[in-house]
Amino acid sequence: MVGPAGQGQGSQQGESKARPGQRRIALWTRDYARLPGIPDEYIGPDGAPRPAWSRFLDAFAALSPGEIERRFASADRHLREAGVTYRAPGDTADRIWPLSHLPLIIDEADWAQLTAGIAQRAQLLEMVLRDIYGDGRLVAQGAIPAAAIAGSSEYLREVCGVKPPGGRYLNLYAADVGRGPDGRWWVLSDRTQAPSGAGYALENRLVLSRAFSTLYKSMNVERVAPFFEAFRDSLRDSADRDEPRIGLLTPGNFSETYFEHATLARYLGFMLVEGDDLAVSGDRIHIRTVAGLKRIDVLLRRVDSNSLDPLELDASSHLGVPGLIDVLRKGGVAVANMPGSGVLEARALLGFLPGLAWRLLGEELLMPHIATWWCGQKSAREAVLSRLDDIAIEGAYGRGVPGFPGNDPVLASELPAPERERLTRAIDERGIDFVGQELVRLSTTPVWENGRITPKPFVLRVFAAATKNGWTILPGGFCRIADQADARAVSMGDGARAADVWVVSDKAVRASTLLPAVDTVRIRRIAGVLPSRAADNLFWLGRYLERAEATLRLIRVLGSSMRDPAKTDRASSGLPSVERIQRLLVTWGAATQTSRAQSAKVAAEALQSEERFGSALALIRTALRTATSLRERLSPDAWQVITEMSERLAWEIDDDDGVVSTAELILRDLASFAGLAQENMNRAAGWRFLDMGRRVERAINTMRFARQFAYDEAGDEDLDTLLTLVDCQITYRSRYLVAPLLAPVRDLVVLDTYNPRSAAFQIQSLNDHIAALPSLKEYGMIERPQRLAVAVQSSLTTAEVASLDAKSMFSLEQEMLQLADAIGLHYFPHGPNASRPEKLTGLA
Known part of the structure; x- marks a missing residue:
């Protein structure tokens, strides 16, 4: 609260700023003139500023020009960061909301x-x-x-x-x-x-x-x-x-x-x-x-x-x-x-409302509307045709005028003679479709x-x-x-x-405020039911972001190999790990073809190609489109992270270092999003499906990386590449004081449940999520997603590293793909399965 002393101080400050404030108002309004014959909100009928606007401008002028610009910039920044958008008729992309800076x-x-x-x-x-x-x-x-x-x-x-x-x-x-x-x-x-x-x-x-x-x-x-x-x-x-x-x-x-x-x-x-x-x-x-x-x-x-x-x-x-x-x-x-x-x-009904007001309410309309004549009545049609140059023609039942392009009214006075004649004939033949309205500015x-x-x-x-x-x-x-x-x-x-x-x-x-009184609120700890569509979108948002992360890690390793002269020489002569990375990027739809001599070109294409569906840019944009369907469920910070990733990937990059630097920046953004989801999302079903999407995609990608770089004849370079791709270099070095060896690398990447990047850890997390979700069938049998998750976890838990080979790792990868499909079919039914009959008894 501000006491009398505060008011007095404010008054003195107002007096000290009055003169520069008045000068600013004079400058702002110097060329302001009401349009001839048109009412204005600032200038009243008497030609003087309306009192409310004078109060506003007096207070507005108390701000310095720099402060005003900072406030305008703050409003614009909020619109961008919050993703306030709209889509104009005919647009295929969203636009930032165009808010006037004055009310x-x-x-x-x-x-x-x-x-x-x-x-x-x-x-x-x-x-x-x-x-x-x-x-x-x-x-x-x-x-x-x-x-x-x-x-x-x-x-x-x-x-x-x-x-x-x-x-x-x-x-x-x-x-x-x-x-x-x-x-x-x-x-x-x-x-x-x-x-x-x-x-x-x-x-x-x-x-x-x-x-x-x-x-x-x-x-x-x-x-x-x-x-x-x-x-x-x-x-x-x-x-x-x-x-x-x-x-x-x-x-x-x-x-x-x-x-x-x-x-x-x-x-x-x-x-x-x-x-x-x-x-x-x-x-x-x-x-x-x-x-x-x-x-x-x-x-x-x-x-x-x-x-x-x-x-x-x-x-x-x-x-x-x-x-x-x-x-x-x-x-x-x-x-x-x-x-x-x-x-x-x-x-067509506008012209009848004044009479209806007397009939139904017993009073005249307090607020007039534009004078309108429906041409479905002979007298009104003749009146419209007799003064065609003085009125606007509109469709009687929708936007636009039948037979004329666009959604705007048609002014007969501006039409060429043939078009004017066509309009006259259409009104005369089928007046029911037209109205004449008074011209209003x-x-x-x-x-x-x-x-x-x-x-x-x-x-x-x-x-x-x-x-x-x-x-x-x-x-x-x-x-x-x-x-x-x-x-x-x-x-x-x-x-x-x-x-x-x-x-x-x-x-x-x-x-x-819209918040109810405290004593009227029923305490809840769960946000409510989660629609299947929202769960579907959250699941795929997690998958797209994790898929983008895997692609970016490949790009970073590939681009970094060009920075190391020793690796560059070996890459040009066919370094196996570099070739394998390039083949993976091509297989994933991120690049068009491998090139021993042009790893930098492959990395740049995989990062920013708009034509390749598997590029980092395409994946992040797909994630953004998916997130758009979840606007009511994502925090402003989470939304901002995704939009900034999409914008950053669209920037022009001039050199090879820029490719690697951009990939590293996006990887940090992805870590930020994962942190926001982990720390800020309520542990309800929505968070579980987002995390399930990330976990299942990471498990699949980890197994693919393991098959490519931990094959039976893998050398130090391949194994080192694998540890980098799954972000396990530090963990490996802290456990083993030797160069990468096949058995411990396979165990760390595939079987180690203590490693949050391993395939086994992802399956364990998936099992926990699925077990916490409600059962859709009531006959007591374990449902297919949980059955598959338990089976995969059992395989990984009982497996010994000596038994792991390319064939068994491929089999595990296929089982994870089946698990991902089973989750989708069970919780997000589409097509003929959309009308799911389960749980029709005891509906809440």
Whole structure:
């Protein structure tokens, strides 16, 4: 706490900085001018700066220019290190999230008017949905034309008459808004399908509030945690048991907004699931876990309605759950939002909402929307055609205009004569597919560019959650800012950026958190069930990283041989160990061919080739893609290690030393990741599958190394190479005061259970992991993975080093490969085995 003395000191400091601060503000705003006829967030209708923005700039100017740049850099660094990404439409790769360094600022009085309109609109749309899929009185009484609803692909006859479990059609509603010509907030579009952006709004807040923590507190910014808490509680209330299991249904890591799905799942404490993770049994939905099928009670969906059930909806969909709609009919699962709710996103319905507000609510809409004429009605169609040059043409039911490329509105005034005639004819012949909308230019907000602020158009997405106390509005939202000054719409494509939204108050704001009160928390020591897909990805993440480590060790030994003149001479004449390393790299798909005279070239290819699937670069990138599917389960540090490895391997390397140095750096990064997993991950099933992947891959690679370099006629050089590859040089020298000999090297590398790099140690660890996992079958027999692991361990435990030869080592390697396959088939079923019937009794 700061007492009166502290306040006085701050006041004196503020006075001493007032003059330079005012000069900086004058410099920042010198060229700032509101666009003609366009409302602006910084300059009010009277031409003066809005009070909230003046408060912000006064506090902002108290920071030195160097401090401001450091804070901006801190925010950018957090976005990179945390891997905050998105994928623009048409992209195949993720981009770093483009966050504006200045927030959108709205004062609480202005926000109160906006939230009243959003809450009213959400309630109206809930009532419309209830009628569309229920009694159908609005259509029967002529309040809505039937064609305006039935023309939408989002209208699902399959859910007509189905009462939503939990009682809500809309659990989460969002509206894109902007200031209209009169300075009031206007609705640009409704989002009722599966509104996106709340997770990014949360991430924006985390980044900017940390970068400018003192400024954030001094502005009395309304907190967002209570909204998410209320939303989470409302989903829990929609279930039919006290401690429901809630899943966030995602299309997967190829979704444009997958990062947001992972963020929300982690923040809200939900399970992140894909359609393949779920199965129907009886009248319930279950999630496939490594402990069998477990009941799931609520699904917060981020999959479009038509893709939810290939049995009753889109048969080509691989994103949904076969039989989900039937379970919904039986009340076996609550789905938020209710399938079919996307019908209200159709622009065809916009023109009817004012009349529906009077009919259903007995009041006019508090917040207007863009004037819209649906061309499915003769009078509206004629009105649109009569003033075609003054309005924009949009599709009535989706993005883009039917028959015209792209997703943007079509302006007839800008079309060539033949295209204009084609548009006119299409509207006249099939007006049901088109709407005309008033031309609207977006209002603007300040953006920091080159040390000054400049106005840029923006769209604000405001979120409303249905709770037991009515509609709760997120105090802030998801703001998208366009790069062009005359943008009519904004999507997260080229040039667009996002901004945090600060709803500011003159009074102090109570700090809040999503964490519940201590006395309401049920003590747990296990994080919950582990979905089979997550276990699969963790297992393969461990295998890919261990495979990369083995490849890097080969590269390091091969590259180091070029540094030693004696070894270089022997390599050029065919040193056996060098040839064997090169053959291994070719066999593993890391290099194309061996070359006695060009070991450095082989090493460089194995390190950085983008064409070779077994190169270190390819393996680390594959591990990164796998880790992307585990965003909600990996710590920021672990994620950062993997991304940095991928970036470092893509750097240009000029010389042979650079190849070896890079391999050594990546090996250290891999050790860092292993340390993070060992020390920071909870000892639950997730950690076990990650470690099992590492152990099984290390066992296989160790046996391959042993076969190649500890063969019956192996000499000192081969054995020394083997000890280097398995990182056992120090251990061997501490035990044996002689040069490498075949028998002790074989024992150390293959049979020694005290050596953490030996094959026997890996099998022992695998046995411990498998024994700790839940049994999937209930007839008391030992299951195949454990049976194989016990058999291999028994072979290694009872083997004598004198009996080890190339044939027996190859046999052990094959048994380890079989064990790896058995783990995959048992815990991660695919294809026709995906609907696993085990453990259907006593479902939790």
